[in-house]
Amino acid sequence: MSDPMVSTEQLAARVGAPDLRIVDASWHLDSRDALEEYRAGHIPGAVFFDIDAISDTGSRLPHMLPQPKAFAEAVGALGISNRDDIVVYDSAGLFSAARVWWTFRAMGAERARVLDGGLPKWTEEGRPLEKGLPAPPPATFRAPFKAxxxxxxxxxxxxxxxxxxxxxxxxxxxxxxxxxxxxxxxxxxxxxxxxxxxxxxxxxxxxxxxxxxxxxxxxxxxxxxxxxxxxxxxxxxxxxxxxxxxxxxxxxxxxxxxxxxxxxxxxxxxxxxxxxxx
Structure with a gap:
């Protein structure tokens, strides 16, 4: 496995590449609304991964891993396939992005990495953001679970x-x-x-x-x-x-x-x- 991190420079050079999928994995334990913050500004092309929604919602425990089939359907709806390079980031720098990186790996993704410094470093460097909630074309994700x-x-x-x-x-x-x-x-x-x-x-x-x-x-x-x-x-x-x-x-x-x-x-x-x- 190569280094699991990708720099902002490396990501900026690949934004818009057809095999790149950027994932905003922001999550907060307090009352902040990660989805609304994503709508207000995210890295161009990024989709929002809702840690609480893409989980085993029948469990009494918070954001437990979903079943592989449910995960595959959820991320496929976000336009992510097994063939993609997946870069995950969050709004804290490095916090919840690691959880989503690990989730993708547990579900069989071989090409998932984390943006080093996350959204704070991206914005501090004056790099572009986009607003709104995109609707990417669906993809097929197969989830061979790594128990x-x-x-x-x-x-x-x-x-x-x-x-x-x-x-x-x-x-x-x-x-x-x-x-x-x-x-x-x-x-x-x-x-x-x-x-x-x-x-x-x-x-x-x-x-x-x-x-x-x-x-x-x-x-x-x-x-x-x-x-x-x-x-x-x-x-x-x-x-x-x-x-x-x-x-x-x-x-x-x-x-x-x-x-x-x-x-x-x-x-x-x-x-x-x-x-x-x-």
Whole structure:
């Protein structure tokens, strides 16, 4: 796998290419309306990927992965096929774009990358935006599901119990330690016993770009994580965990899994153990 990131310069040189599909994956935990922000201005040619809508809407957990058939229908309606180069970005720089990148990979896409620095870097450089909600011609997307990139609750419990994979938590350190409350009501504070803390913020530079490989290796080492061994990433609801997988892909480990339910599932189940402290 080549580097999972693409620069704004590289993307700008290819805007309008017939095999390029640009995806706005912006998502907010607060009350901001990502779709309205997309309508007000997005990278030319980009379609909007609604993380909450393109999900398993029958699950009690937030934005869980949809079934492959439902995913294929949804992204096909956005004009995306398996043959396309897919570039995903978000309005934060690097946040929810990693989740959609990982989702495309789990659904079999081989040519998905993330825009380094996202929409903020694009706009800071004075690059063009367009408004509105485009209606691209539909395409056919086939979704050969890669189950190895996804962990469910039994799988993450097995990882913790056997040590077969390092479980790495991307939430802020205070939430991991139980010193800060969870933003979702009804969830306990703390972390899974045996999990390692590596906040996503430590993998991103001040421009909202993924840090270079050397700095990423140092961050993983400081957290006690061996990037060459199997990793299962977790977070609050499976969004920032994908940033761990993205960073590992830059280091050559393209098979990091994401615990889809993450703390939204674990923290809500009183029968599961919780540890407090760093």
């Amino acid at each position: 190895g990139l996804v962990r469910d609750l039994p799988g993450v419990r097995r990882d913790l119990g056997t040590g077969g994979a390092q479980v790495v938590d991307a939430r802020p350190a205070a939430r991991f330690a139980g010193a800060a409350p969870e933003p979702r009501p009804g969830l306990r504070s703390g972390h899974m016993p045996g999990a390692l803390s590596l906040p996503l913020s430590l993998l991103i530079d001040l421009e909202g770009k993924l840090k270079p490989a050397g700095e990423l290796r140092a961050a993983f080492a400081a957290a006690g994580v061996d990037p060459g061994r199997p990793v299962t990433a977790t977070c609050g609801s499976g969004i920032t965990a994908a940033g761990i997988a993205l960073a590992l892909a830059r280091l050559g480990n393209e098979w990091a899994a994401v615990y889809d339910g993450s703390w939204a599932e674990w923290g809500a189940l009183s029968e599961l153990p919780v540890e407090i402290g760093a």
